[in-house]
Amino acid sequence: xxxxxxxxxxxxxxxxxxxxxxxxxxxxxxxxxxxxxxxxxxxxxxxxxxxxxxxxxxxxxxxxxxxxxxxxxxxxxxxxxxxxxxxxxxxxxxxxxxxxxxxxxxxxxxxxxxxxxxxxxxxxxxxxxxxxxxxxxxxxxxxxxxxxxxxxxxxxxxxxxxxxxxxxxxxxxxxxxxxxxxxxxxxxxxxxxxxxxxxxxxxxxxxxxxxxxxxxxxxxxxxxxxxxxxxxxxxxxxxxxxxxxxxxxxxxxxxxxxxxxxxxxxxxxxxxxxxxxxxxxxxxxxxxxxxxxxxxxxxxxxxxxxxxxxxxxxxxxxxxxxxxxxx
Numbered sequence: 001x002x003x004x005x006x007x008x009x010x011x012x013x014x015x016x017x018x019x020x021x022x023x024x025x026x027x028x029x030x031x032x033x034x035x036x037x038x039x040x041x042x043x044x045x046x047x048x049x050x051x052x053x054x055x056x057x058x059x060x061x062x063x064x065x066x067x068x069x070x071x072x073x074x075x076x077x078x079x080x081x082x083x084x085x086x087x088x089x090x091x092x093x094x095x096x097x098x099x100x101x102x103x104x105x106x107x108x109x110x111x112x113x114x115x116x117x118x119x120x121x122x123x124x125x126x127x128x129x130x131x132x133x134x135x136x137x138x139x140x141x142x143x144x145x146x147x148x149x150x151x152x153x154x155x156x157x158x159x160x161x162x163x164x165x166x167x168x169x170x171x172x173x174x175x176x177x178x179x180x181x182x183x184x185x186x187x188x189x190x191x192x193x194x195x196x197x198x199x200x201x202x203x204x205x206x207x208x209x210x211x212x213x214x215x216x217x218x219x220x221x222x223x224x225x226x227x228x229x230x231x232x233x234x235x236x237x238x239x240x241x242x243x244x245x246x247x248x249x250x251x252x253x254x255x256x257x258x259x260x261x262x263x264x265x266x267x268x269x270x271x272x273x274x275x276x277x278x279x280x281x282x283x284x285x286x287x288x289x290x291x292x293x294x295x296x297x298x299x300x301x302x303x304x305x306x307x308x309x310x311x312x313x314x315x316x317x318x319x320x321x322x323x324x325x326x327x
Contacts, residue, residue, distance in 0.1 A: 228262070
């Protein structure tokens with residue numbers, strides 16, 4: 001039931017006007033300590049009831065929960081303390097981007113945004129009691145939408161990409177994507193807020209297997225016409241060189257079929273009206289506790305989190321850079 005310990009790895013977020021084609025040019029790049037300047041710590045009670053204690057920037061630095069080393073930035077959970085069962089949860093970090101990124105939500109804005117996790121994505125959190133994820137969210141949730149790009153639980157991969165919206169957003173049952181649709185109604189008020197998810201088929205997309213193969217690259221493109229998510233493992237020979245090499249120019253038309261595809265349709269879901277300006281958020285969740293026993297994990301989630309600090313030694317992300325692109 002430990003809230004999702006996950007962190008942004010080698011990510012790239014693109015903002016661009018809606019134009020023909022899908023070409024973007026780098027406008028900003030964050031690496032190492034640059035992440036600290038672009039994200040704010042949210043020392044708040046966990047909205048999703050995880051056994052976690054979100055700390056501020058000073059506490060995180062003092063306890064080595066966040067640190068920069070060269071061009072790497074690492075965020076991790078506490079892995080040294082046995083918890084008082086009547087006290088706060090395990091120390092961790094919740095951070096949110098200072099900037100917001102948007103589709104053409106306002107008249108005449110016609111923005112296209114693209115978010116890519118790329119380069120040396122070498123490690124993601126693993127272990128029982130963890131819920132790794134990277135996601136974006138608009139204000140006044142769920143009216144401005146949520147996009148879960150990287151999400152799994154208790155080492156139970158592969159990854160799942162999911163949209164969460166207000167009522168009136170349904171995906172077509174048949175669409176061209178590498179993954180498998182789980183549910184098609186994105187409405188948070190139905191199906192226990194499961195959203196409309198797409199389960200990946202590549203087992204290297206999540207957890208210990210992801211780490212075993214040295215990581216990989218995630219990409220999110222958000223436009224008026226569709227939201228797309230791609231994944232390439234480090235062992236994948238088809239990863240575009242502009243992604244793996246962190247090019248200053250990228251063209252998503254060359255990236256092939258997306259792993260998850262959420263189209264905007266007149267009868268199903270209007271992406272522009274369902275997704276407002278998005279913040280990147282790194283934290284969340286009680287799903288790990290909800291499916292803890294079914295995942296084959298020992299004891300109970302709360303007891304495990306309280307009494308097994310060493311189990312969280314691998315509950316960390318290590319990433320190199322975040323880039324912003326514009327057309």
